[in-house]
Amino acid sequence: MQIVQSIILDLLKRFDAKAFLSEEKTFHFQKIQLLDPGSPPAPQENILYLGSFAQVLHLSQAILHKVCIVCIGEEEEIRAFAAGRPANLIAIPPQYALATVANELYAGFERLQSWSRDLETAILTRQDYQVLVSICARFFGENPIIMINSSYTVLAASMPSVPSHKGIDEILRCGYYPKDVTDGFARMGYQAKGPHAFVTPTFKHSPSYMECPYMVLASHADNGIFLGLITVYFTADDPTDTHFALFSYFAPKLRQYYLDRNHENTLSPTPLEEFIADLVNHTRKDETFLMDRARSLRLPLSATYRLCVIYFEEFILPQAVYMMNRLKGCLRFPFFRVLLYHNSVLMLLHGDISSLRVIDEIHESLEEFREILRISKGYAGFSTASFPLLKLDIAYKQALAAVHYGMLLSPEKGFYFYSHYYIYEMIDDYKNRYELEDMYVKKLRQLENPSEKCYDNLALLRNYLLTERSISVTAKIMHMHRNSVIYRLNKIQDILGLDLDNPDVRLRLLISFKILELQAGHTLPVPVTATQDGGPVSFFE
Template sequence: MKVTLEMVLTRFFAQHKEANLFSKITDTQMHHALLGIQLLPRHMENLSADYLYVTDQFYYSAQISRDCRKVKPDNVYPPDIAETDLSFIVFGSEAPDSGDLSQNAIFIQTDMELAEGFNALQNVYAEFIEWGRQLDFAIFRNADFQEFIDISEEMIACPILVYDPALKLLAYSRMYPGLDDRIFQTAIANGYLDLETVKYFEKERIFAQMDHTGSAVGEPDNFRMHADFARAINIRNELAVYCILLYTSEYPRSYINELYQIFCNSIEHLLEKQHADFLKNRSVTDYFLMDLLDNPETPPEQIKERIYYNDLDYEGNYIVICLHSDIKQKPSENYFIQLLRNNMINCRIFAYHGGIVILYHLPKFRETDYRDYLRDQLHTILKDFADRSITLYFSKPFTTIGQFAEAYQQAESLHQMNLSMNDTMYCFYEDHWLKYLIGSTPQKEKSFSFCEPSLLQMLHADTKKSRQQLEILYEYLRCDRKLTDVAGKLGMHRNNVIYHVKQISEEFHLNFDDPDVRLRLLMSFEVLKFSKLFIR
C-alpha cells in the first residue's frame, strides 16, 4: 500500500486535536509515498526522501538543506529537489520564527515530547500498513466484497456500496443503519438501485462519465443528499462492479478519496486474481474432464481424490450439453468457445472430438423445469449464430462428477442417432432414451424381442378391425385412460371408445388396471414406431 504524508498527517491531527500545524505543505510533499518514519539522525549525509524524519530541534532545518545539497549536487538534481521531496517534522510547544525553518520542514505545535509524538506518528503509519496487510490477505483468500468493506470501514469512515453491472447491491457498509440518505437506505431495502435513482444518475450523466473516464464525482442537491465518489471497475475491458462512496466525513475530500482509491484498487486486484485463477483452473479442469471422457471406467474413488486439485465440486446439479455446428475451422471454433465462456461463467466448456462439450451447473430448484430454463438462457447467447446450424444435445440431469462420462454418452448418442429436429436446436435425452435403448441392442428383429405378443397379433392380422384396435389402444394408453380425451382425439363417441376398449381387453386377455401391463404395451408401441411398423 502507498502511504502518503497526507494520510499520516490527516489521521494524526484527527487523533490529536490539541496539536496544530504551523507550516504550509506543498502538494508534492503531501502525495509523496513514505517507506517509514524515523527519528532524524545526528549525521544527515544520507537522508532519503522515502522516509519522514522527526525531530524537536529547529536548528536542523537549515542544516538539512545544506547537507542535502552536498549529497545531491545541482548538476545531478534540480536545485529545488531537496526543498520539495525531503520532509521532516519538527515538534515544539512554541512556534519558531519563519526564518528558522526551511520550506521542507513541517512544524507541529504541541506539548508532546519528541518520543510521544514520534510514537504517535509511528502508530498512525502502522495502522495504514496493517489495513493494507488485511486487504492483501483478503485478496489472497478470495474474500467477498462485504469483507473488504468490513475491514475498511474504520479507516475510511464513509459508507461504501458495491453493485454488479445490473445494479444489484452486492455489499454495503453496515456501520450506518440510520444514515439520513434516501439513495443509501433504498438500495439496502431493495437490494438494488431503484429505477428513480437510475434515471437520476442517467440525467446527471454519472454512468456516461464512468464509461468515459472510469470514475465520477457527484455533488449534493435536492435528490442526492451527500456528495459521492463513483468508480467503475473493469476486468479485461468488461465492466465487473461499481463502487460508490458517500462523502459523510469531516476529513478532507482529498484524504477520503485517497483511501477510497486504495479500497477500489484492492477490489480490482481481487477481481483480476479471480479471473486469472478462473482461467488457470478452467484449463486444468478441462483436461481433467477430457481425461474422464477418454477413460469412462475411472472409479469414483479416484475421481474424488483427483477432483481435490481441481476447481470443481464432486456433487452438484449438473447436466452435459454437446454442441454441434458447422463451425469447424479452429480459429472460429476458439472464438466461439471463448464467447460461450464469457457468457456462461459457471460452466466448463471445451472442444472434444469434433464438438463442444459444456458441463452446466444448474441452479438450485431448476432441476424440474431445466428444459425451459436452459432454452431461455441459451437463446440469448446463441441467437446471433442462427445461421451456423447449431444443435444442442442435453443429457439427463445428474448429481456427481462420477456420472459425467455417462452423461456425455447420453448427449452424444443423440447426435449419432441423426434425429429429425423439427426446426429446433434443442434435443433432450429424456425425450429419446427409449429409442436409444432399443437402437443400442444387437438384435436385428426388435419387434420379436421386445413387443407384447398381443400387439404383434393385431399388427400381423392387418385387417381394418385390427388396425382400428391398434389406433384405439395407443391413444387410450397415451391419454392415460381418459376416455373423453381419447374420444376427442379419434373423433369417436365416448361410449364407442368404452365398447372397443372392453373388446380388446377381453379378446387379448389384457388387464388395463395393471400398471405393468400398460407399461409393456407403451414400450411395445415405441418399439414398433422405432421399427417403422406403426406410424403415428
C-alpha cells in the first residue's frame, strides 16, 4: 500500500504539523527513512524522509525538489526556506522530539500496512463480502459502509454500535434500499447517467438523497449493466482527505473482487433472481415494494405457493445450473420457477398441491430426483403449502429448517418436508427455555431395563402409539402374539405410572420420542407392516 500525503498529515495532526508542499507534485509513500547526518540521501519519491531542519539546510535543491521531508524546526524559518526554493517540507515544532515523531509515523505506517495485508489476504482466500467490509471499516469509526447489488439488496455492511441515522438504520434493519432511497437516486440523476455514474471514487456533500456526506463507487459489468454500489455514509463525523484516500484504496479492490466473483463463481443475477430475493427476504411491511417485484416476475398475487430450497454441501455453479436444467425436465408437478438464489436453487411450486401428491410425484421420478441430488451433492427442503406470495419469507425459513433437520437426522434421504421435521424445530426452541428431560424423556428411560434385554419396551410403546394404538398391527410389527403385546403394554403403564388412554399423555410421549431422536442424531424407522394383498403400509407421523 502506498500512503498519500493527506494520510501523513493526519498521522502528524497531534504534532501541529504544517505542510509546505509543491502543488505540482503528489507523493505516495511506501516507507520512512531518517536522514543520515553524514551523507545526503539518494532521492526516492516513495520514501518519506525525517530529520531536523538543520539537516535540511545542507541538502541540494535537486534533492529537495524530488522528495518530501518531515523536519523538526521553527515554523517561520521552514516557511521562509520553502518559499524561496522548490522544497516539499512538513514542519513539526521544535518542542517535539524527533524520536517521538518517528515512532508515531512508524506505528501509523504499520497499522495501514497491516490493514492492507489483511484486505489482500481476505481477497486471496476468497472470504465473503462481510469479512472484507469489516476490514475496510477499521478507519471509518461509526460511519457505516454499505455494499449493495443491482437490486439494491445489501450484500455486506459495517454496523454502527448505536443507531445514528434514521435512513441508514432502516436500510441496515431491512437489508435493502427502500423505495424513498431509490427515488433519491433518481432525483440526483443517477439513472440518467447510467454506467458513467460513480465509475471512480466520488465524494458527495450534503444535501444529498441521504442528507449526509457520502463517498461512493459503482460496479458495472463489461456490457455496462449496473451491478452495485459501495458507499460510506458519514453520519457520525465529518469526512476528511484521509477518509477519501483510504476509500479510494479499498473501494476499487472490493469492486474488482465483486466483479471477479460474479464472473468466475456465479452468474450475474438476472432481474428475476434479484426480485425473488426481495420476496424471500422481506415481509408484508413492504407490500408495495414486493408487489412491484411480483409483477415483474409475472407471478400471480392471488395464487398460493410452496417453496423448495436445494442446499449444496459445496456450491459449484456448473453443478447448480445442471440441477436447474434437469429439474425443469424431470418434475412431474406444476411449478412457477426454478432459479438460483445465493448458493442454492429455489423451486417455486404451486401451493394448492397437497404434500401427499408432491410425495407421490417425487416417488414417480424418485430415482431420477435422487440421482440429481446425489450428483450435485444437494439436499432438498420443502415448505408447507398454501403460502401467499408476500409470505414467501416464511416458506423460505421452513424449507431451510427442513433441510437443516433432515440433513442432521436423515442425511441419506436427500429430500425433506417441513411437515415431517417441524417438531424438531419446536423442540430446539423449547429447550432454550426448559429442560427436555422434564418432558417424559426421564420416564421413557425407565423402560431401558437391562434385566429385560429380550424385550424392546421402547419400540413396542412407540409402534403402539404410531399405529393409533392398534394391538394387532403392533403385534405384527413386533413379531409378538397380541396377548403378549397387551401384557407388555400393561406392564409399561405400571412402570411409567401413566394412563395411555389419555390423549395428552400420548402426545407428550410422542414428543419425547422425537426428543430422543434429536438427541441421538437420527430418526427412528417408521412402522411398516403388510396389507392383505402383500403391499407395504407405512404409518407417517
